[in-house]
Amino acid sequence: MLHVAAILLHCLPLALGQYDICKSWVTSDEGPSWEFYACQPKPMIMKEYTMVKVDPPGITCGNPPERFCTHENPYLCSDECDASNPDLAHPPSLMFDKEKEGLATYWQSVTWKRYPEPLVANITLSWNKSLELTDDIVVTFEYGRPTAMMLEKSLDYGRTWHPYQYYADDCMEAFGMPPRKVRDLAASSANRVLCTEEYSRWAGSKKEKDVRFEVRDRFAIFAGPDLRKMENLYLRMESAKGLKDFFTLTDLRLRLLRPALGGTYVQRENLYKYFYAISNFEVVARCKCNLHANACNFRDGALQCECEHNTTGQDCGRCKKNFRSKSWRSGSYTPTPNGSPNACAAAGTAFGNCECYGHSNRCSYIDFLNVVTCVSCKHNTRGQHCQHCRLGYYRNVSAELDDENVCIECNCNQLGSLHDRCNETGYCECRKGSISPKCDECLPGYHWRQGCQPNVCDEELLICQNGGTCHQGQRCICPTGFKGALCQDVKCDSSHRNCDSSSGMLAGSFFLLVCTLMLSMVDI
Numbered sequence: 057m058l059h060v061a062a063i064l065l066h067c068l069p070l071a072l073g074q075y076d077i078c079k080s081w082v083t084s085d086e087g088p089s090w091e092f093y094a095c096q097p098k099p100m101i102m103k104e105y106t107m108v109k110v111d112p113p114g115i116t117c118g119n120p121p122e123r124f125c126t127h128e129n130p131y132l133c134s135d136e137c138d139a140s141n142p143d144l145a146h147p148p149s150l151m152f153d154k155e156k157e158g159l160a161t162y163w164q165s166v167t168w169k170r171y172p173e174p175l176v177a178n179i180t181l182s183w184n185k186s187l188e189l190t191d192d193i194v195v196t197f198e199y200g201r202p203t204a205m206m207l208e209k210s211l212d213y214g215r216t217w218h219p220y221q222y223y224a225d226d227c228m229e230a231f232g233m234p235p236r237k238v239r240d241l242a243a244s245s246a247n248r249v250l251c252t253e254e255y256s257r258w259a260g261s262k263k264e265k266d267v268r269f270e271v272r273d274r275f276a277i278f279a280g281p282d283l284r285k286m287e288n289l290y291l292r293m294e295s296a297k298g299l300k301d302f303f304t305l306t307d308l309r310l311r312l313l314r315p316a317l318g319g320t321y322v323q324r325e326n327l328y329k330y331f332y333a334i335s336n337f338e339v340v341a342r343c344k345c346n347l348h349a350n351a352c353n354f355r356d357g358a359l360q361c362e363c364e365h366n367t368t369g370q371d372c373g374r375c376k377k378n379f380r381s382k383s384w385r386s387g388s389y390t391p392t393p394n395g396s397p398n399a400c401a402a403a404g405t406a407f408g409n410c411e412c413y414g415h416s417n418r419c420s421y422i423d424f425l426n427v428v429t430c431v432s433c434k435h436n437t438r439g440q441h442c443q444h445c446r447l448g449y450y451r452n453v454s455a456e457l458d459d460e461n462v463c464i465e466c467n468c469n470q471l472g473s474l475h476d477r478c479n480e481t482g483y484c485e486c487r488k489g490s491i492s493p494k495c496d497e498c499l500p501g502y503h504w505r506q507g508c509q510p511n512v513c514d515e516e517l518l519i520c521q522n523g524g525t526c527h528q529g530q531r532c533i534c535p536t537g538f539k540g541a542l543c544q545d546v547k548c549d550s551s552h553r554n555c556d557s558s559s560g561m562l563a564g565s566f567f568l569l570v571c572t573l574m575l576s577m578v579d580i
Contacts, residue, residue, distance in 0.1 A: 108181055
C-alpha cells in the first residue's frame with residue numbers, strides 16, 4: 057500500500073494542475089454556452105492493462121525443469137525452476153503481479169548453459185493504444201542487472217521499432233557509443249537516444265536492482281528539477297520538433313543481450329549462475345487522446361479515450377460524422393493556461409465552404425460522389441482539403457495546417473531505407489541492419505559500407521584466428537602466413553610444406569599429366 061502511495065505522490069506534479077478540464081458552462085452577453093479547452097487524461101499505472109510476450113520460444117525456464125545458482129553461492133545450486141510446479145514456476149505474468157508480504161515473484165529465463173551462444177531474450181509490452189509517458193520506466197531485476205541490454209519502442213503497434221536507450225557496463229565495447237547521462241543533455245537534445253553505464257555495472261544482487269528510462273530527468277530540462285514549471289514543458293512540446301512523439305508509444309520491447317556476470321568474466325565451469333530474472337516492470341503513462349479527452353477507460357479489452365470536442369475514435373483522432381466542415385486537428389497546449397481545443401465543427405453544405413488551408417485556390421465538384429475537392433494542392437500537400445502530405449513527406453506537428461511548411465520531406469537515406477516514404481512521425485522504413493529516423497546509422501553488429509553490412513568479424517562470435525585482428529568489423533588483418541575471412545587458412549608458399557587442399561589437387565593433376573606424357577612417349 058505504501059508503495060502505491062509513493063507512486064501516486066511521485067506522479068502528482070504531472071497529473072494535476074493543467075489541461076484536466078475539457079469544457080465549462082459559461083454565461084456571456086450572448087447567453088450561456090459551452091467554452092472548450094484542450095484536455096488530457098490523468099496518468100495511470102499501466103501494468104494491469106499490459107499484454108506481454110517473451111521470446112524466443114523456450115527462453116522461460118522450467119520446461120524441462122532446471123537447477124540454477126546465484127552469484128553469492130555459485131557452487132550451491134539447490135534452486136530449481138519447474139514450469140509444472142506452481143511453487144517453482146517463473147512465468148512472464150510474475151513481472152506484473154502484486155508481491156505479497158515482501159516476497160519477490162519474478163519471471164526467469166533459462167541459464168546460459170549453451171555458452172558461447174548468446175543468451176538473448178525479448179520482452180514485449182503491448183497496449184493496443186497510443187500512450188504518452190509521464191514518469192520513469194522502471195525494471196527491477198533479481199540476481200543482478202544485465203551487462204548489456206536495450207530498450208525499444210514502437211509507434212505503430214509493433215510493425216516497426218526504434219531504439220529508446222542502450223544499457224551496458226561498457227558502452228563503447230557493446231554498442232560503439234560513448235556513455236552519457238540524461239542529466240547532461242541540453243534542451244536541443246532532450247530526445248536524444250543515448251547509452252548509459254549507470255545501471256549495468258555489478259553492484260551485487262542484494263543492492264541495486266532497478267534499471268530506469270529517465271523520463272522525469274528529460275522533463276526537468278524544461279520544467280525544472282522539481283517539475284513545477286510544467287507549462288514550460290508543454291510549450292516546448294508544441295514548438296520542438298519530435299519532442300512530443302519521443303514520449304509517445306504503443307509498445308515497448310526490452311532486449312536482454314548479456315546477463316549479469318558477477319563482476320568477472322564468464323566462468324565456463326559454472327554456467328548455471330547466468331540468467332535473467334525480472335520481478336517488476338513499471339510503466340506510468342496517460343492515454344494519448346490528442347488533447348480531446350480528460351478520461352480514458354478500459355472497454356472491450358482495450359483502453360479507449362472518452363472523446364470531447366466532437367471527435368471520435370480510440371485516440372479521438374477524427375471528427376464525428378456530422379462535424380467535418382474542416383479537417384481534424386489535434387488540440388494544442390498553447391496558448392496557456394487552457395490551450396486550444398481545435399474542436400470539430402458542424403459541416404456546411406454550400407459549394408463555397410470548401411477549405412483548402414491556403415494550399416489551393418481552386419475547387420472542383422465531383423457529381424457522382426457529391427463532394428467538393430481542392431484542385432492542384434501546393435506545398436507538398438494532397439487530399440480533399442489539401443490536409444495530408446504527399447508521399448515522401450510528413451506532417452510538421454509544430455506548424456498549423458495553413459502553414460506553407462506544414463509538410464516536411466522525409467529525406468530517407470537511399471542506401472539504408474527501403475523507399476523514400478516515412479510514417480507520420482518522420483521515421484523511414486529501414487533495411488536490415490539500419491536504424492535512426494533516416495536509416496543512416498547501423499545497429500551493433502553492422503558497419504556502414506554503401507548501406508549497413510553485417511560485420512565480417514567481431515570480438516565475441518566471429519573472432520579472427522591465428523593472431524589476426526578485426527578492423528572495424530569489416531575484415532580480419534591476418535599475420536604473415538595466414539589467409540581467409542577469419543585468417544583460418546595457411547598460406548601455401550615456399551616456407552610452408554602443408555598447403556591447402558586445392559593446391560594439393562593442382563600438384564597431383566600436374567604430376568598425373570607428366571606421367572601420361574611419358575607413357576605415351578614410351579609407346580612411340
